Amino acid sequence: MAIITISRGSYSKGKEVAEKVASHLGYKCISREVLLDASEHFNIPEMKLVRAIHDAPSILDRFSRTRQAFFAYIRYALAQHVKEDNLVYHGLAGHLLLKGIPNVLKVRVIADLADRIRAEMKRERISEEAARSLLLKDDEERRKWTQSLYGVDPQDSSLYDLVVHVHKLTVDDAVEIISDTAQRTPFKTTKQVRQKMEDYGLACQLKAGLADSFDNVGVKSEYGSILVYAKGNDHYVQRVRKRATEVTGRMSGVNELEVHAVRKLPLDVV
Amino acid sequence: METLTPQMILVMVMIGIAVFLFIVEWVRVDVVAILMMVSLPLLDLVTPKEAFIGMSSNAVISIIAVIIIGAGLDKTGLINRLVGPILRVAGAGKSRVVIAISVTVAGISSFMQNIGAAALFLPAIQRISKSTKIPLSQLLMPIGFSAILGGTITLVGSSPLILLNDLLEPFGLKPFGLFDVTPIGLALLAGGLACFVLLGRFILPKGSMEPDEGASQSPLENTLAEMGETYEIQTPVNYTDYREPVLVDDLKRRYLVNVLAMTEPPDFKVLSPTGDQEVRSDVHLLVYGRKKDVQRMVEVEEMQLKESPEVFKGETEESTSGAVEAVVAPRSSLIGKTLREINLQDRFQVTPLAIYRGEEAYRAEIGDVPLAVGDAVLIHGEWPRLQVLQHEKSLLFTTPIDVELLRPEKAIFAGFWLAVALSMILLFNIQLSVGLMTGALGMIITRVLSIDEAYQSVDWRTIFLLAGLIPLGIATEKTGTAAWIAHTILNVIGDVQPIVLLTIIGVLSTIFTLVISNVGATVLLVPLVVNMAIAAHTDPRMAALVVGLATSNSFILPTHQVNALYMGPGRYRSVDFMKTGLVISIVFIVVMIGMIKLIYGV
Numbered sequence: 001m002a003i004i005t006i007s008r009g010s011y012s013k014g015k016e017v018a019e020k021v022a023s024h025l026g027y028k029c030i031s032r033e034v035l036l037d038a039s040e041h042f043n044i045p046e047m048k049l050v051r052a053i054h055d056a057p058s059i060l061d062r063f064s065r066t067r068q069a070f071f072a073y074i075r076y077a078l079a080q081h082v083k084e085d086n087l088v089y090h091g092l093a094g095h096l097l098l099k100g101i102p103n104v105l106k107v108r109v110i111a112d113l114a115d116r117i118r119a120e121m122k123r124e125r126i127s128e129e130a131a132r133s134l135l136l137k138d139d140e141e142r143r144k145w146t147q148s149l150y151g152v153d154p155q156d157s158s159l160y161d162l163v164v165h166v167h168k169l170t171v172d173d174a175v176e177i178i179s180d181t182a183q184r185t186p187f188k189t190t191k192q193v194r195q196k197m198e199d200y201g202l203a204c205q206l207k208a209g210l211a212d213s214f215d216n217v218g219v220k221s222e223y224g225s226i227l228v229y230a231k232g233n234d235h236y237v238q239r240v241r242k243r244a245t246e247v248t249g250r251m252s253g254v255n256e257l258e259v260h261a262v263r264k265l266p267l268d269v270v
Numbered sequence: 271m272e273t274l275t276p277q278m279i280l281v282m283v284m285i286g287i288a289v290f291l292f293i294v295e296w297v298r299v300d301v302v303a304i305l306m307m308v309s310l311p312l313l314d315l316v317t318p319k320e321a322f323i324g325m326s327s328n329a330v331i332s333i334i335a336v337i338i339i340g341a342g343l344d345k346t347g348l349i350n351r352l353v354g355p356i357l358r359v360a361g362a363g364k365s366r367v368v369i370a371i372s373v374t375v376a377g378i379s380s381f382m383q384n385i386g387a388a389a390l391f392l393p394a395i396q397r398i399s400k401s402t403k404i405p406l407s408q409l410l411m412p413i414g415f416s417a418i419l420g421g422t423i424t425l426v427g428s429s430p431l432i433l434l435n436d437l438l439e440p441f442g443l444k445p446f447g448l449f450d451v452t453p454i455g456l457a458l459l460a461g462g463l464a465c466f467v468l469l470g471r472f473i474l475p476k477g478s479m480e481p482d483e484g485a486s487q488s489p490l491e492n493t494l495a496e497m498g499e500t501y502e503i504q505t506p507v508n509y510t511d512y513r514e515p516v517l518v519d520d521l522k523r524r525y526l527v528n529v530l531a532m533t534e535p536p537d538f539k540v541l542s543p544t545g546d547q548e549v550r551s552d553v554h555l556l557v558y559g560r561k562k563d564v565q566r567m568v569e570v571e572e573m574q575l576k577e578s579p580e581v582f583k584g585e586t587e588e589s590t591s592g593a594v595e596a597v598v599a600p601r602s603s604l605i606g607k608t609l610r611e612i613n614l615q616d617r618f619q620v621t622p623l624a625i626y627r628g629e630e631a632y633r634a635e636i637g638d639v640p641l642a643v644g645d646a647v648l649i650h651g652e653w654p655r656l657q658v659l660q661h662e663k664s665l666l667f668t669t670p671i672d673v674e675l676l677r678p679e680k681a682i683f684a685g686f687w688l689a690v691a692l693s694m695i696l697l698f699n700i701q702l703s704v705g706l707m708t709g710a711l712g713m714i715i716t717r718v719l720s721i722d723e724a725y726q727s728v729d730w731r732t733i734f735l736l737a738g739l740i741p742l743g744i745a746t747e748k749t750g751t752a753a754w755i756a757h758t759i760l761n762v763i764g765d766v767q768p769i770v771l772l773t774i775i776g777v778l779s780t781i782f783t784l785v786i787s788n789v790g791a792t793v794l795l796v797p798l799v800v801n802m803a804i805a806a807h808t809d810p811r812m813a814a815l816v817v818g819l820a821t822s823n824s825f826i827l828p829t830h831q832v833n834a835l836y837m838g839p840g841r842y843r844s845v846d847f848m849k850t851g852l853v854i855s856i857v858f859i860v861v862m863i864g865m866i867k868l869i870y871g872v
Contacts, residue, residue, distance in 0.1 A: 190514075191513075192513070192514050222523045222524050223523075223524035223525060223570065225523065225524060225525070225526060225634055227634045227635055241630075255525075255563075255566065256526055256633075256634065258632060258633065258634045259630075260632060260634075260635070260638075260639060262638075263640075266638075
């Protein structure tokens with residue numbers, strides 16, 4: 001009865017750990033599925049979504065609405081899975097995407113650089129030199145990406161509940177430790193937590209509906225009372241209000257909608 | 271023609287800075303005025319004595335006295351008493367009601383501050399709207415405009431006119447008498463009212479023409495219907511046993527239900543609990559909200575809804591508590607602050623329920639919304655506590671609080687001293703400031719209001735705005751800047767008839783008063799136009815009079831305090847002011863010039 005996010009670098013055995021944890025606990029294990037769902041639901045090629053979330057943004061991208069919109073779509077797709085509970089997600093930045101949901105067990109699986117290089121050399125049939133530079137580049141890209149979207153470093157261990165180094169500990173050890181932790185009290189899905197998941201789903205859904213036209217908006221929901229924050233002039237806020245009313249009209253579980261104009265978007269919004 | 275000296279350039283730069291700051295409002299207008307008061311002597315454009323001479327000017331003293339007299343009239347409830355008879359005279363027709371109230375407001379506005387008259391009448395107008403079923407939006411604009419127009423009826427009616435004689439003094443021109451402007455002012459008022467009566471259906475906001483759409487109800491009634499009512503709720507004995515702590519704020523965020531009061535074991539009652547107080551087991555809550563929201567909360571939180579208040583029976587009676595709508599006043603200290611910062615709960619033990627801005631209602635997380643002029647805040651509390659809040663003056667209550675601390679027995683004294691002040695000025699030709707201050711002093715001595723109340727009623731922002739801008743006028747005049755600009759403008763427009771010149775001045779003053787304050791416009795323009803008039807062989811007194819009057823021609827934008835005040839309760843948009851205001855402004859200039867020609871034969 002929990003949600004586990006596993007953050008990993010490439011060739012860190014994170015995927016293996018994730019899959020084994022899922023099968024051990026009988027949970028669903030997803031990663032790329034989220035992208036596929038988003039791609040299907042919003043009719044956007046998967047490649048574009050991948051690029052939006054994988055590559056570090058360029059200066060231009062920072063102002064681009066498309067990237068933000070894609071991001072909102074992915075988050076929406078993830079939120080739909082989260083609502084079903086009992087989930088292991090080992091895709092990108094799950095621990096950050098699911099900010100605000102209390103029962104998420106955030107795990108980072110790391111491996112020795114030497115082990116990773118060996119694995120990469122074997123699979124891609126490249127030299128050690130090439131494998132090393134590829135891996136370091138990949139790590140750097142991911143760092144920049146999380147930095148730019150969330151202002152945090154993915155290697156900062158304080159972001160996680162648990163960091164498991166697969167080296168002396170085997171994959172099976174890691175699976176055992178993670179599965180054991182996931183069954184502890186803080187990660188139980190209570191009634192309150194379920195409500196938060198519902199609210200998170202609503203907020204993500206509305207945000208996804210707004211993201212293609214508006215970038216300076218934040219959404220939050222509490223017990224179906226949705227509050228949209230919009231940063232812009234009166235006209236902009238009016239447009240946001242109009243669109244939000246349309247979108248929520250098609251959603252179920254919404255009790256209230258209000259749109260507030262703000263000078264700065266609050267931090268705890270989707 | 272004189273050459274441009276460095277000093278003149280400096281003065282123009284200072285005027286430019288002042289106008290710029292007036293428009294962008296990085297600091298408040300009165301602070302700009304103080305900035306001028308200090309920087310002009312530092313730049314050696316005026317002497318230190320001249321810099322502060324505004325403080326002791328006839329105008330400033332007169333305004334202080336007028337404000338005190340107005341407060342005295344307010345305290346005795348004299349004005350509220352006028353409303354009943356007015357309505358009886360007016361009958362039921364919409365035009366007649368509008369004319370009757372407008373004329374009364376204009377009459378009051380002619381001897382006290384416009385904003386004061388407008389604010390005093392707001393509660394009464396709302397009552398009238400309700401009882402006569404005339405939409406508020408159809409009443410407020412004509413009446414608000416009449417309050418502004420009424421300011422032109424006497425020389426003490428509006429700040430620009432009070433200032434006028436002071437500004438004429440350096441030129442050695444004959445000052446105007448108290449009622450010299452009255453024929454023009456009455457004509458302006460008649461012109462404005464004629465517009466509303468004849469063209470009202472075309473120029474007043476159309477959206478509220480249908481009285482059936484609930485528009486005939488006062489905003490508060492609409493608000494209350496939307497907001498719901500009070501309910502008493504009990505939490506189960508084991509409420510906190512099996513759930514995370516629920517705070518008062520949580521209920522508000524989740525269900526938009528406001529907790530007005532809460533019992534606390536053993537038998538305390540907490541009124542207007544703050545957001546961080548926990549809802550405990552087996553306590554009674556008095557909440558305010560819409561029925562469907564309250565029902566949803568009771569269901570989800572597994573609480574028990576009482577059919578009628580039991581524990582809070584006393585608190586819910588209409589005689590002890592209720593909800594009022596209060597508007598954020600122009601230049602209120604609350605502008606830009608959030609309700610969380612103002613902290614009404616702790617300071618006054620009242621609960622803000624909603625914020626109304628234009629057509630939008632904010633109910634969720636209203637603690638974080640920065641307040642703006644004209645925002646209406648719905649507040650619930652016990653009457654005495656609401657009264658304390660009302661006396662703080664930062665919010666204007668648009669709903670009358672039934673138990674007002676009035677001194678009706680002093681009404682006769684208030685009326686007497688007003689008459690004394692006016693007759694001193696009129697019959698004995700005593701200077702304006704002396705006459706008015708005598709009246710104010712009389713009211714204080716006869717205990718119409720206490721000296722402390724008199725001090726509190728004085729709006730220091732107005733005083734410093736006036737006093738601070740006077741040296742700017744002096745500098746403009748002394749350095750010859752006014753003369754230079756006047757000549758330059760005259761060269762551009764060429765040789766014109768006096769009547770054309772006065773019209774140009776009228777239009778110029780109107781534009782200035784819309785973007786900067788009426789006082790600022792008057793101080794800047796009077797020295798200028800007097801010089802223009804002298805150069806063009808037109809009567810300089812008439813030119814100054816045009817400025818003094820036309821700076822009240824502020825209808826196109828809701829920048830005038832009265833318009834800003836009525837915008838919220840009337841649910842007007844800026845475009846409403848542009849449409850209606852444009853018509854009234856044009857009529858204003860035509861009537862003013864016509865009357866000046868008729869009376870003074872320019």
